[in-house]
Amino acid sequence: MSMSKQIRNEISDTVVITRRNLYRYIRLPQLVFFSSIQPIMFLTLFNFVFGGAIGNGTAIPGGKYINYLLPGILAQTMLFGGLQTGIGLAEDMGKGIIDRFRSLPMSRSAVMAGRTLSDMVRNLTVAGIMLTVGTLLGFRFQNGFINAIGMIGILLLFSFAFSWVAAFLGMSVGDAETAQLASFVIVFPLTFASAAFVPIQTMPSWLQVFARNQPVTHLVQAARELALGVPSNGAIWKSAVWSLAILSIFVPLAIARYRSRAV
Amino acid sequence: MKKPYAFEVKDVAKYYDGGKVKALDGVTLQAEQGKIFGLLGPNGAGKTTIVRMLSTLLSPTRGTAKVLGIDVDKEPNKVREIIGLAGQYAAVDEFLTGRENIYMSGRLYHLGHAEAKKRTADILERLQLTDAADRQVKTYSGGMRRRLDLGASLIGQPKILFLDEPTTGLDPRTRLDLWNIIRDLVAGGTTILLTTQYLEEADELADHIAVIDHGKVIAEGTSDQLKARLGGDVVEFQLAHKRDLATALKAVASHAKKEPTIDEDGLTITVPVKDGSRSLMAVVGALNTAKIIPTSLSLHRPSLDDVFLALTGKKTQTSEDAASSASKKGKK
Numbered sequence: 021m022s023m024s025k026q027i028r029n030e031i032s033d034t035v036v037i038t039r040r041n042l043y044r045y046i047r048l049p050q051l052v053f054f055s056s057i058q059p060i061m062f063l064t065l066f067n068f069v070f071g072g073a074i075g076n077g078t079a080i081p082g083g084k085y086i087n088y089l090l091p092g093i094l095a096q097t098m099l100f101g102g103l104q105t106g107i108g109l110a111e112d113m114g115k116g117i118i119d120r121f122r123s124l125p126m127s128r129s130a131v132m133a134g135r136t137l138s139d140m141v142r143n144l145t146v147a148g149i150m151l152t153v154g155t156l157l158g159f160r161f162q163n164g165f166i167n168a169i170g171m172i173g174i175l176l177l178f179s180f181a182f183s184w185v186a187a188f189l190g191m192s193v194g195d196a197e198t199a200q201l202a203s204f205v206i207v208f209p210l211t212f213a214s215a216a217f218v219p220i221q222t223m224p225s226w227l228q229v230f231a232r233n234q235p236v237t238h239l240v241q242a243a244r245e246l247a248l249g250v251p252s253n254g255a256i257w258k259s260a261v262w263s264l265a266i267l268s269i270f271v272p273l274a275i276a277r278y279r280s281r282a283v
Numbered sequence: 284m285k286k287p288y289a290f291e292v293k294d295v296a297k298y299y300d301g302g303k304v305k306a307l308d309g310v311t312l313q314a315e316q317g318k319i320f321g322l323l324g325p326n327g328a329g330k331t332t333i334v335r336m337l338s339t340l341l342s343p344t345r346g347t348a349k350v351l352g353i354d355v356d357k358e359p360n361k362v363r364e365i366i367g368l369a370g371q372y373a374a375v376d377e378f379l380t381g382r383e384n385i386y387m388s389g390r391l392y393h394l395g396h397a398e399a400k401k402r403t404a405d406i407l408e409r410l411q412l413t414d415a416a417d418r419q420v421k422t423y424s425g426g427m428r429r430r431l432d433l434g435a436s437l438i439g440q441p442k443i444l445f446l447d448e449p450t451t452g453l454d455p456r457t458r459l460d461l462w463n464i465i466r467d468l469v470a471g472g473t474t475i476l477l478t479t480q481y482l483e484e485a486d487e488l489a490d491h492i493a494v495i496d497h498g499k500v501i502a503e504g505t506s507d508q509l510k511a512r513l514g515g516d517v518v519e520f521q522l523a524h525k526r527d528l529a530t531a532l533k534a535v536a537s538h539a540k541k542e543p544t545i546d547e548d549g550l551t552i553t554v555p556v557k558d559g560s561r562s563l564m565a566v567v568g569a570l571n572t573a574k575i576i577p578t579s580l581s582l583h584r585p586s587l588d589d590v591f592l593a594l595t596g597k598k599t600q601t602s603e604d605a606a607s608s609a610s611k612k613g614k615k
Contacts (some may be wrong), residue, residue: 029393044378047419120435124339125363147372210534279458 033127037134045097045142056149059097090154091243092216098175101143102182102205106190110199129275136183143179163249171246178239181266210236235262287352289316289443289474290337295346297332306332308498319469321489322478329498330478335448337369367441371448373428377421381412385434392439406434426457446477482587496595509590516584518554518566520577525549527575534573538565
């Protein structure tokens, strides 16, 4: 097969699988609805519960906790949304659909590329819903339109990267429930021990070391810089590098896991 | 050059847990093109493992598997171009319509839009799914899902079709429908590997049957050859009174090919005979002369059920429960 035909097939297969996954979200809108409810709950509760304690005004541009909080919650949502990829793949595996795909003369990467791309589309939708709710609660971008788009971009890149981590996990455990439990174990420490909800200075010093240097903190700080103009000491680049590094490791791992027939 | 086998496995084994679990333990099979090859065995015998190997989903621990002469392990993509796989789990997508499911498979075989659309419509028609084609699969019955799954595997016009227990769990009518579809496919030139735990199914459909148990082939041949291994026809009759037993045995002795067997009830006598209905007449004459009127009398050939029982010492599952099948044995 010629190289160009092979590339054409890769793209066409990926498009077919992406569309197939998106049909599911379109025909089962409650899926997207419920994946938005939890972060909206977090957003609302945190805003009214922690908002007072942490204080409006002080150092936050625009003067409101919601401006500080929303990029944090968005980062958490992207991480969680990315990890859903594993659950979707594990479900397909359980139903034998992955076996059907594996027996077809199709590209070996399309099943996972299609899944991670469609999950990115879903995450974009969820981010749109969150921004709308956030705006109703008083959130305002402080740093111009281009940077606002940049914030969405850096968040989606991160969700895409974690989608591939989840793809690898999902293909490895092969069971939707285990995949779900594994996601919780990853989401909670990474988001709570980060700058997502509270300033890192308030944490014990041993935790600060972890919190300062892990990817969700970089992502949250990058999102805040882009949304609010808070200088972040290069977090945008750090976050982008994290995402690309994760992709460069987990894309080949996940594809190798899919190709492997020794299971 | 000799026509290559439709598929061929040579001494394949699949071990798990460092050899503790032997899913397959040295299986050799060869299937001619254009026929139905039946792989018969109970749950866990290794049938699915063979199918997964031939359909590129699994690498063997040892041995080689070839489809139309192409080594599955060395050139899996070439093999994928010429095979179709439909399994017992009906791997179809609930949220897509029937039409979308088949069309999607077509696109993944890299058919163009127009061609995929046309073939999809043909297959839906052939599998009698046209009316339901634009409904989401979640509204489909079990039988419709199986047909759709089969349809999705047909869109690439496979030369070799692997059907892994396609009728397990289906009601008898739906099963008959699927049998007819399978016969049509073979008439159209497709080679089929059919795995089943139902004896009637292998008996009805397969040109050649391999019986497999515990990862090994324990018998192979046509349905008739397998039955012949049990020694052909038997006449079976039941007495009204136990006191007639000795007289009856003496009367039929000269017509028996082998020693007749007596059931636990002491009333039912099974006489292996040489010559079908001719022997039946002779037995009837002999009993009549001895003035014995049996309460029931029948001639039957051994079913695959008997063959399986003889080979493995256990019954396979039938579509009905084991008891009713035992009483119906051989009345086909």
